[in-house]
Amino acid sequence: MxxxxxxxxxxxxxxxxxxxxxxxxxxxxxxxxxxxxxxxxxxxxxxxxxxxxxxxxxxxxxxxxxxxxxxxxxxxxxxxxxxxxxxxxxxxxxxxxxxxxxxxxxxxxxxxxxxxxxxxxxxxxxxxxxxxxxxxxxxxxxxxxxxxxxxxxxxxxxxxxxxxxxxxxxxxxxxxxxxxxxxxxxxxxxxxxxLVLSVDSCNLYLDRLSKESDEKAARVVGVFREFPEVGVCWNVASYNIVIHCVCRLGRVSEAHHLLVLMELKGYTPDVVSYSTVINGYCRFGELEKVWKLIKVMREKGLKPNSYTYGSIILWLCRSCKLDEAEEVFREMIRQGIVPDTVVYTTLIDGFCKGGNIRAASKLFHEMLSLDIAPDVLTYTAIISGFCRIGDMVEAGKLFHEMLCRGLEPDTVTFTEVINGYCKAGQMKDAFSVHNHMVQAGCSPNVVTYTTLIDGLCKEGDLDSANDLLHEMWKIGLQPNLFTYNSIVNGLCKAGNIEEAIKLVGEFEAAGLKPDTFTYTTLMDAYCKAGEMAKAQEILKEMLGRGLEPSVVTFNVLMNGFCLNGMLEDGEKLLNWMLAKGIAPNATTYNSLVKQYCIRDNLKAATSIYKDMCSREVGPDGKTYENLIRGHCKARNMKEAWFLYRGMVEKGFSVSASTYSALIKGFFKRKKFVEAREVFEQMKREGLAADKEILDFFSDSKYKGRRKTDTVVDPVDEIIENYLVDEELKEAN
Structure with missing residues (x-):
């Protein structure tokens, strides 16, 4: 047998x-x-x-x-x-x-x-x-x-x-x-x-058993089959508990079979029965079966509820299919089903994580207008979204609004706000929120402390970061690898590489193994210090430990080669990455493009740019800026202007230095109308021109030009406006 x-x-x-x-x-x-x-x-x-x-x-x-x-x-x-x-x-x-x-x-x-x-x-x-x-x-x-x-x-x-x-x-x-x-x-x-227990008591037992470990939860089906043998009469609630348990164990087809069996046994499945199976299918992305079940529900006179649609929306959000998620959301409303706080929160969180804070904010205000009260999770999601894009003014307003509504932030909410302020370099505000957190009786966790330590390290305040590390130990919190990596990064930025290496040895001795980020940080420090041999030694040690380098690791090495004038080695690294199937990103190419532009080798820079485009690596703002400045320096204004228009059309922000390069390039080619156009656009963007640019416009030799050139017609007005703006900035 x-x-x-x-x-x-x-x-x-x-x-x-x-x-x-x-x-x-x-x-x-x-x-x-x-x-x-x-x-x-x-x-x-x-x-x-x-x-x-x-x-x-x-x-x-x-x-x-x-x-x-x-x-x-x-x-x-x-x-x-x-x-x-x-x-x-x-x-x-x-x-x-x-x-x-x-x-x-x-x-x-x-x-x-x-x-x-x-x-x-x-x-x-x-x-x-x-x-x-x-x-x-x-x-x-x-x-x-x-x-x-x-x-x-x-x-x-x-x-x-x-x-x-x-x-x-x-x-x-x-x-x-x-x-x-x-x-x-x-x-x-x-x-x-x-005596036989009541079905309610047996349902309570089933429900609790279903919430145990997977091994114990698997017994639910056995109990469900055994108990009727001695007189227990299950009801719809019993079937729903078992269906939910089986779905939780990932056996959705079996749960669907139970749904069918339930009806054959004379029980009428309710909205919960169908919605549970629908939720199970959603977890595995089987939307075709989901829509079929919804159709069956409607045929039986059952109306899908907020939970039913919420399961679909949650899966679509987690799959980054936000447009489809919103379409399901609107269909839900058209069906006369009022979304609840959970559904709104799911969508808001999805849009925030997808970087579309405008859509998330619109949904947030929509739920307020419908008197659907946001909860702690809703506020945490929208606050986190604004923190991600660095809009701490709006994040701070929402945090205050949350408190005014009587909602108590949890550790996650506080940590998100603290993280936002730390990334924005507003350490005073970050510690103010931390103090509020402690006063509210909400204990900071390892993530909270690590966030503050990372912020302090990025600000160069290593002494305060070390104090926080000791405070963690004092209250019984064990620093993790992320905590130590933050301090290693801070030490490297301060140029204290040897101390960083020593710290890595200490936390490794304590049982925490350095990861890819640790080694990449050390490599970056050696590259910026011009010690490329040591950077490559770190890479060898990392590979010897079986750690997989990330694209960031290679970008660090590429940047090191380029900074130290080793462009040939940089190109060899790029070709090696491509040969090994490691996909470079825009940052990988940007290091080479920038250095070739600095060396006035626009032919090589353009070749690198064309190569990245042919490999479907989308240029980013830095790529465009490097090329524009290079062409402006070489007075190739036609190419520079073409790249500028492409940059704007793709939605990249143009920096003041790039605008300045364009203006200077046009002036050198005596293209005063174009120079004036760029200058006006620069002012509309709220960017201040430097003294050299103003000198171009105020130089007396341009004032005497004929009216047709009209670049410097209102020169006095331009300079006056600029000076007024500067005075206001200084006053503020």
Whole structure:
């Protein structure tokens, strides 16, 4: 027999044995025992009689006052005897029980008795609270106390309540405390007495089991098949729990089969049933099956809800298909389904991560106009979006608005804002938010501290960064590799490469292995210091450790070759990358383009530019700026102007230095109209011209030109406006 067949046979045998055992128990039930408590002495009988009478006759008074004379004589044993006298008055039972256990530890037997009386009076919440209180107190052995508790519930059942719901409550508390093994034993023990748990209790067990580890959650289907054998009648909620669990385990086809089976068994699937399977298919990107299920839903008169569409939108956002996600969102609205906060937050977060902050902001204001209240996650998403693009003014406003709405930021929100300020170089604001975070009782985590340390290192404040590192240790937070990499980067930027190497050795000795970023940072430092041999040694060490270099690693090396005049080595590196299938990006090419332009070798620069375009590597703003400046320097204004127009059409921002290069180039070629046009565009962009540019316009030799040249017609106005702008800047 094959191994797989043997395993399946063993499982079937075990299941058959269990079912047979359960059925056997169901057929031969045992009776509940008679209750026979300890008998009181004559003296105890008298005291119990007095206490019971006082409780009944003086019920309007607080028990602490009416029973004051009996406190010193009252013992634990008296509790059950008094309960026997007042059991018909449930209100008195509760009051007396609370009075008694506030003065003496009540016995587990007494607790079971009161739980029975509470259930008999339909006060299930009180019974649940009493049973829960037992599990909340320290105990020596969970297993022993569980057996003892169950046995006493059985022992007191016949004479104190005879309501099987008490076992439901007991079972539910066990499930609530995660005692699933003990809960299963209760289920089996009850079968011995001919009792079956309610479907609600069994659903609670299924639900909790489905949220356990994958190994334990896999048992849900087995339980779902076994329990009906002993009388449990599942309902739609039961099927929904199992479908959700199976989807969570990635078995969506099986979940879909359960959906079909559910209907064949006479149950009517609801919106939750379909939406759960739809969510499962969305996780695997099977949208064709999703739309088919939605069609089936509508045919059955079920209307997809916000959760149904939300699953589709979430998958599309995670797949960066934001236009499709918004189209589904609009279709949802056309169907008359009002999106909830979760759906809006999903879309806002998707657009923010995709860099389209304008679309995210529009959605955020749309939800506000519809009175759909944003929550902490919504604000965190939109704030994070503005932080990413460096708009800390808007991010700060939203953060303040969030606080005014009474929403408490969590660690993620605070850290995002701190990170935004750090990247913007606004360390004072970053620490202000950090202080607010601490005062609000929200503990900064490793990411928060690493963000602050990274910001300080980039500002060159290594002493403060080191202080924060020691503060982390002091409060018990273990710095991670990102923390150390930030400090290594700071040391390298400060030119202290040897100290950076020493730190790498220290954190490696502590068990943290340097990664690609660590080595790339060290290489960059050596390249900028002109020590190319050492940079290449670092690369060899990195490769020797089995670490995969990134494009950034090669870009660092390329930049080093170019900075140190080793252009031939740079081209060799580029060709090696291409031969190895490592795709260079615009930054890789830019280093070569820039250096060839500086050396006035525009033929080589243009060749590199054409090569990158032929390989479908899109030029970025730096590529255009390098080429424009190179052509301007060589007075090739036709080529420079062509590149400038292409740069603008592609949406790249033009820097003041590039505008200046164009103006100077046009002036040198006596193209005054074009120079004036570029200058006006520069002013419209809010960029200030340098003194040399103004000298071009104010030079007297241009003022005497004929009117047709009109470049310098309003020269005085140009200079006056520029000077006014500069004075305003200085005043601010």
């Amino acid at each position: 094959k191994k797989g067949t043997t395993f399946a046979f063993r499982n079937f045998t075990q299941l058959f044995t269990l079912r047979s055992s359960l059925n056997a128990r169901n057929l031969s039930t045992r009776p509940f025992p008679d209750y026979s408590p300890k008998r009181p002495s004559v003296r105890d009988t008298e005291l119990v009689h007095q206490i019971a009478n006082v409780i009944k006759l003086r019920r309007a008074e607080p028990l602490r006052r009416s029973l004051k004379p009996y406190e010193c004589k009252f013992k634990t044993d008296h509790l059950i005897w008094v309960l026997m006298k007042i059991r018909s008055d449930y209100g008195l039972v509760l009051d007396f029980f609370e009075w008694a256990r506030s003065r003496r530890d009540s016995t587990l037997e007494a607790l079971c008795i009161v739980a029975h009386l509470a259930v008999a009076c339909k006060d299930l919440e009180a019974a649940r609270s009493m049973i829960r209180s037992f599990w909340e107190r320290p105990k020596l052995s969970v297993a022993d106390s569980f057996v003892q508790f169950f046995d006493l519930l059985v022992y007191t059942y016949k004479d104190w309540g005879s309501d099987p719901n008490v076992f439901d409550v007991f079972f539910q508390v066990l499930v609530e405390f995660g005692m699933l093994r003990e809960a299963r034993k209760v289920f089996e023990k009850m079968l011995n007495y001919g």
